Amino acid sequence: MTTDPNQFVFPTVTWRDDAGEHSARWRSEAAVPAPKRIVPADDRTSADAAYRLASEGTALLWRGDFQNARQLLQAMTRRIERKPRKQPASPIDAFNAHRQAQAQRARTLGMLLIPLEADYSIALRRAPEVKDACREVYGEAAQGAQASVVSLRELLGLIGAHEWRKKGVEIGALGARIHPHYGVFSPVRGEYVDLVARAPLPTHTLAFDIGAGTGVLAALLAKRGVARxxxxxxxxxxxxCARENVARLGLSGQVQVIEADLFPPGRAPLVVCNPPWLPARPSSPIERAVYDPASGMLRGFLDGLAAHLEPRGEGWLILSDFAEHLGLRSRDALLAMIDAAGLKVIARDDIRPVHPKAVDPSDPLHRARAAEVTSLWRLGAK
Known part of the structure; x- marks a missing residue:
């Protein structure tokens, strides 16, 4: 493998076939390192051979029918799922084993690669049209751009995200759809939205939404009558994504979306934050919406909240106790953070999640998921 002068942004991968040596740009939105060895594969490649090579760290550049590549990926997935799992001794052991298995699964399945032409077209039989999906994530193809390769697994994620972005996610509390962008946490788990929809508003003048994501909570606050x-x-x-959703909903006059690390300047009578719920290190940029290393965003919000609240104002912390059931953070530790930040708990509203994994006994984290509660903590300065 060689790299071009922009190696930290666009590594270049090389491989050989009967026609000689070839090279292309490596793409990975998950920041996966470029594979060191690539071999051609096509419709004659068996699932057993593909799985063995991928498990050994050899990537397969697909040259056959695109739909057959999808079937091969499914067959490789079934081989991974056949591997027996040891029963972890504790919830945190289960979590660590689950993350390790997911990382190994991603590495193995990410070894099946698809070639993209410079304009993001795919020159394979029965290949779908993916130019729009690629442009949304990679940007417009530059003039004179190089062909590239991407894992089929990631490409399917791009295609799926494109479809979600087009049709949107229905938010009952909002009475409208939110259209998530690729890499932005989708509000498919609606319980945290419902909590914000039913909490008593301490103000109708001004609110801060910290960590806007898709903009769903900012839009909901505006819909509930918060003027700004x-x-x-x-x-x-x-x-x-947030700006597009706010504009689509006709709320640009009420909602301002700005780039800021946590708090905007000034104070507000209501400050809302829905930080990532698990205090663990993300394994890719896309996981930053789920994992908050050392509870950094949570601590930052709590430590800065009192200085950004108006007198008698409220901070709304929306947080799942999933981490507590996994042994990653205790309730006492959370309460100690709140107290150390000069805050007090005014009230708390709880709701149980209803997503499919919460009732799936085959999920390796089922015990923790079944006990999970999401809470809206109403906080005030001492």
Missing amino acids: VVATDTDARALA
Whole structure:
């Protein structure tokens, strides 16, 4: 493998076939390192051979029928799922084993690669049209751009995200659809939205939404009658997504979306935050909406809240106790963070999640998921 001068952004991968040596740009939105060895594969490649090569760290560049590549990926997935799992001794052992298995699964299944032409077309039989999906994630293809390769698994994720972005997610409490962008946490788990929809508003003048994501909570606050909402985020995709959703809903006059690390300037009578729920290190940029290393965003919100609340104002912390059931953070530790930040608990509203994994006994984290409760903590300065 060689790399071009922009190696940290666009590594270049090489491989050989009967026609000689070839190279292309490596693409990975999950920041997966470029594979060191690539071999051609096509419709004659068996699932057993593909799985063996992928498990050994050899990537397969597909040259056959696109739909057959999808079937091969499914066959490789079945081989992974056949492997017996040891029963972990504790919830945290189960969590660590689950993450390790998911990482190994992603590495193995990510070894089946698809070639993209410079304009994002796929020159394979029965290949779908993916140009729009690719442009939404990669940007417009530059003039003179190089052909690239991407894992089929990631490409299917791009296609799925494109479809979700087009049709949107129905939000009952909002009475409208939110259209998530690729890499922005989709509000498919609606319980946290329902909590914000039913909590008593301490103000109708101004609210801050910290970590806006798709903009769903900012839009909901505006729909509930808050005259001005300032929503913040640091992620470029989230900022673009929130602004698009706010505009689509006709709320641009009420909601301002700005780039800021946690809090905007000033104080507000209501400050809302729905941070990532699990204090663990993300294994890819896309996981940052789920994992909060060392509870960094949670601590930052709590530690800065009192300085950004108006007198008698409220901070709304929306947080699942999933981490508590996994042994990653205790309730006492959370309460100690709140107290150390000069805050007090005014009230708490709880709701149980209703997503499919909560009732799936085959899920390796089922015990923790079945006990999970999502809470809206109403906090005030001491």
